[in-house]
Amino acid sequence: MLESSVDIKELNEKIQGESSFVDLITMEMNKVIVGQKQMVERLLIGLLSNGHILLEGVPGLAKTLAIKSLAKTIDAKFNRIQFTPDLLPADLIGTMIYSIKQEEFVVRKGPIFANFILADEINRAPAKVQSALLEAMQERQVTIGDQTHKLIEPFLVLATQNPIEQEGTYPLPEAQVDRFMLKVVISYPTKDDEKLIIRENLSEKFPEPNTILKPEDILRARNVVREVYMDEKIENYITDIVFATRFPAQYGLPNISHMINFGGSPRASINLALASKAFAFIKRRGYVIPEDVRAVCHDVLRHRIGLTYEAEAENITSEDIINQVLNTVEVP
Amino acid sequence: MQGKTQYLWLLLFMLMALISENASSQDYKATMALDSADILIGDHARLSLKAVIPAKSTLLWPDFGDTLAGQIEIISKTKIDTTHNTDGSINCSQVLTITSYDSGYYALAPFSCKVVPAGGSDTMTLMSDAILFSVRTMAVDTTKDFKDIKGPLGAPWTLREAMPYILYTLAGLVVIFLIWFIWRKLRKKEPILKLSIKPSVPAHVRALKAFKALEEKKLWQNNRVKEYYIELTEIVRQYIEERFDIIALELTSEEILAAMRTKEIDESLQNMMRFVFITADFVKFAKATPLPDEHSRCLTHCVSFVNLTIPETNVGEEKTGN
Secondary structure (H helix, E strand, C coil): CEEECHHHHHHHHHHHHHCHHHHHHHHHHHHHCCCCHHHHHHHHHHHHCCCCEEEECCCCCCHHHHHHHHHHHCCCCEEEEECCCCCCHHHHHEEEEEECCCCEEEEEECCCCCCEEEEECHHHCCHHHHHHHHHHHHHCEEEECCEEEECCCCCEEEEEECCCCCCCCCCCCHHHHCCCCEEEECCCCCHHHHHHHHHHHHCCCCCCCCCCCCHHHHHHHHHHHHHCECCHHHHHHHHHHHHHHHCHHHHCCHHHHHHEEECCCHHHHHHHHHHHHHHHHHCCCCECCHHHHHHHHHHHHCCCCEECHHHHHCCCCHHHHHHHHHHHCCCC | CHHHHHHHHHHHHHHHHHHHHHHHHHHCEEEEEECCCEEECCCCEEEEEEEEECCCCEEECCCCCCECCCCEEEEEECCCEEEECCCCCEEEEEEEEEEECCCEEEEECCCEEEEECCCCCCCEEEECCCEEEEEECCCCCCCCCCCCCCCCCCCCCCHHHHHHHHHHHHHHHHHHHHHHHHHHHHHCCCCCCCCCCCCCCCHHHHHHHHHHHHHHHCCHHHCCHHHHHHHHHHHHHHHHHHHHCCCHHHCCHHHHHHHHHCCCCCHHHHHHHHHHHHHHHHHHHHCEEECHHHHHHHHHHHHHHHHHCCCHHHCCCCCCCC
């Protein structure tokens, strides 16, 4: 029907082929995780666009199981770190210990040396440990003693935050939260899903995902994701959305100006573009459409918009702000 | 001999101390001067205050209230003016305009300010000399007759003062005119106001006109395919927004189609719009170039969609377009 330009046509075909594993991973994950389709999709976006994810949800929503299963499907190393108030940076990245046998100090690498890290309850550890993790996330390398060690690729950090308990926690500063590509809010499963969860957990054998990919496949897929075509109109749409969070009055939203302390950073625009490309890849498309941007917009922006006290007093959340922005900014 | 030498050293030391004291006191100076030390009661006099301090010293200038001494009032104060001398010292000055409404002789207390020398922590106080200030009353010639006190002088009227009266008069005239106007209309049994309401153009008329204009632009025929589809979808989205109350301009193609499913729109029409939106999305976001017949088919679909979704109250109107 359509005589698409050659490069897009070729790219589409290439992506059709390269993204075929997405369905396989999803199927394997669905064996273990019931419902939570959005979380699984967001995990894949983070994995494919080389970004880290901050998960917010009450305990018992299969956060650990999801990342553990993802690690298993990819034949990757998985480590879970429970953040506590007495955790030290050395407990995370590793330290130098004296080896009596070798009569010298040797490096003992910490749990951060894995493909998938689950930083459980990240806001329970003090700022220095959070900084150590976030620095490693950004630089993808850690320095122990006088040696710098590269972290293994793919490297995906999935940090969790409990939204209920605030006592004895160290909330992540805005600058550090900004380093997470996505902040995914997980809700409870549906009634039917929950029945299925009960059945699966009470059955004799809990399903196990199969290993279907190698880490190299993910690295190759990441390069293809960057090739996904993004038209200038989509770029304009992304910048309009991010600018509307910074200067709402210029986009016909003067009523929310006093509710926003600070809007999305340029990193927000970059991540929105990257996440949209990854979403298009997951949907097995070689080009980005406005649906892709809107699908990931909440997850990319919700932790990047600072609200004023007035907004908090009026029970306005960043979700409301994003909804208003999306309902006002014209779709190309 | 030794006693003489000791005396000589002592003399030298005292001389040096005197010189250094002199030099230091020359660096710091506070002065106060009046332009007229004798004024008529209620007249103004300018009191100039000045302090000279070495460079990098800190000067704490006193804050004067509204009176100097009990009977001397400060009418105005200039800002503290700071100038640098060629030798590096700093001049600070301020001029106070003073007056008194009570005759007599007043001694203006010395003007004093505090200085923190550069690098030092001790504060020193600079003081000027005191000045005598006399305020006299009018001279009375007792040999002549006493005259009555003159009454207050009338000030000339300003426009500002007259403005309220002008406005009241105008408002009164307007009210009288309105009463007369209404009375006349009522007597003639005519409506008081005739509002001419411009009939709004229905959404379908506007959309069909826009399709016609788009066709005449011959955009796709001139290889401006992307522009053609942008305008085409813009028109149809605008129409959907006005006709079906769907915020189509802020929704994606899929969202518009989903919203259309909730309205009473024939499925075949929905499929037509699906074809248009999908084709347009391919062109807009995936560099696709549809075949020439697809360009005109999209336009035909849009025109048909508009024609077949005209509200029943407007069906009688003439349908235009392709």
